[in-house]
Amino acid sequence: MRRTRLTAACLAAGLALTGCSAASTGSGKGGSTLTYLTFETPSLTAGFWDTSIADAEKKVPDVAVRKIVAPSTDRDAYAKQLQASGQFPDLLQSITPSTFATAGLLRPYDQKWVNANFLLPMGNAYQGKVYIPPTNSQIIPEVFYNKKLFAKAHVDAAPKTWSDFMAVCAKLKAAGITPVELGGGDPFSAAMPLVGILSADVLGKDPNWLKKRYSGKVRFTDANVKAAVAKYRTMVKNGYFEDGALGVKYADSITHFTSGKAAMYMMGSWFLGSVPKDHADDFGAFLTPTEDGSLVVPFSVGGSMAISAKAADPAKATAFAEAWSLDPANYKALIEGDGAFPMLKGRTLDDYGVHVTKVFKDSYSYVTQQNTKVSAVGWATNDDSMPSGLNNAFYAASQALFSSDDVDGQLAKLDAAWDSATK
Template sequence: MKRRPALMAAVTGLVSALAITGCSTSGTAAGGGGGGLTFMTFETPALTAKFWDTSISEAQKAVPDVKVKKIVSPDADRTAYAKQLQASGQFPDILSSINPKDFTAAGLLKPFDQKWLDENFTDPNGNAIDGKTYIPPTNSQVIPMIFYNKKIFAERNLQVPQTWDAFTKVVTTLKKAGVTPVEMAGGEPWSAGIPLSGIITADVLGSDPQWIQKRYKGEVAFTGPEMTAAVGKYRQLIGAGAFDKGALSVSYADANKQFLAGESAMYPMGSWFIGQIPAADADDFGTFLLPSETGKAIVPFNTGGTTSVSAKSSDVDAAATFAQAWSLSKPNLKTLIETDGAFPMLKNVPFEDFGAKVTPLYTDGFKLVTDDNAKVSAFGQVNNDDALPPGVVEQFNSLAQKLFTSSDTKGALATLDADWDKAAK
């Protein structure tokens, strides 16, 4: 999943992080020295320590003579932590849910075999960067979906908005009624950026799916009219009181609790949030796509996946074999479906074969993936050619936080242009 707070590069922080995970300090080029492999994971309310331990044991059957040691990222930013480990000569052999573009230029990742990808996935090139795939396209996500509380909407005779004007009117009505219109986990950069990402995806990429590629070529800029207008909408929502004034201090976990407790009416969040809604309460919530300026339904799509392999591993073949086994494990996907709202994309496994128990809310979300509709890359959330340059995702998320209290849209976007140009050299 996409959870990426800003990098904390202080040496003391690195030492503390290494102590937390119990990582070896051998100083090897990769973490898999001594006949074993290291697997950098992360833990969330959905993907618990037990899940990782079980999934590792299952995938390790593919490499029975190799010990796999789990390293847990101390916070939600796996990419930043992987950079810390790499800087200290301890880059893991296998890494979960990182941003590949941050490592490919240095030749740190091994691409997966194209034949294996073609044989096993419905969208084998969904995560391709310059024709090579560094994260298997095992599942997909919609980032964001707008979750809403049906009871709050019904009590105020509100309909699901289909246009931006209708959406802002819903916000105004809820605000006047004393209800927080839109939940925001603004205390964590990765989640603070999701509402702004959703608006940009709907309007900018919805109108021009090639906008990111054009930005790489220097043909468009963040200070251009399309992006300026989209960011203006974000400021419009802030000015209308769509978010709680203290949203920048709200963690992702607390935002989830507040929305599920009925303290807010809507919540822009990735489809993984489906897995956080108790089955007994699922009928109380619905979803819709953030309306675009044109009114056309735009699906902010991300081809997901977990395992990347270090090209510097002491046993690259074993690491790749483990990563492939982990990615094709039906029990792993079953857990991701049920607890993390993942939409599977395995070619040879019918959905019913996972044995997953899902709610109508999940089924409705999955239809966005399987239906023929207008899918575009979710801005700042993908791991393919439309991924932002190294470090720019973090800058974008920081910008979303700054714009919560600053009206200097022009200056913020000019800074983002400069950050992009520097990172993309």
């Protein structure tokens, strides 16, 4: 789920290491060899991918799958590079469908299979078709908090309204505690506060805002968006983030928060996989507060792998993708290590044999409850996904707005980038 900028040097290194070739070739035994673009994180290691691939291969006769590891976490950018060089993979893990489906590069799944297996069959559909199975979901972001630091500052409960949230921040700062951790050195991480505020205040009042932006009915320079961004600027100017936050890398921000250097942390629910097991009960979570205290869940339905429309053996590619996407062992790793919320029909958390924290269960309840769910700004993979390139523009604006009061200028740049991308 994490996105970073891809460099030409990384691409060259990745191609050299993976020995990437054309999408599919015969195995020499009447079978097929498929290429599969994945990624690696501290939670989803090389061992996880190797095991999950081997297990799915056993369920599909006469197929072998060769793993390609993206050299950065921006899989969309890497896949574009591979496609441009004639090496588009047969299978691609957790990409943004809209980036490739409009170019005819992806093969949709059979809708009957999707309907039969997933809780929200159309949760990440793009233009009425499902290009990645809706296997899991995330809340992006939640506001995680350290209960011991709250108690030290005599904060009795998680805030419900925005004014409560500001009061808690002020109280923590007065007690000598950094209110909010920010991994501002990585663009996607720097954007988390804005993702939360915009999702709550703008999409919470108009869930169709992103669709309306496509039709030109709304703009980033509108008053309601400016008002939401102003909240973020207030947090910065009041000193509610740590000193030097723009220089803190994402990985370090996790360590800072879990070691007690800040009281709160606005991050995607994948952080749940990083909650320290030995003192997990010290942590809680709440949603980005709204003016009136109403709950707005910034939601993203994720998924497993997309299938190339140009796969030499589409039947085998589809069979492998379906087998991988329904394997409970994969869900166990995603739940425990990456904080993913499973979206398979007919299963409870206990069915996966997982050991999760109370804060995970409390967070998952937002997914299972009836409430206001909106697309997390910049993270949707459905019809609310931004045009190609806009996520990076949004992240860059978030970093710029940390140190600049030029809200109008940064939002105007986003409008210009959007207009250019959708011409």
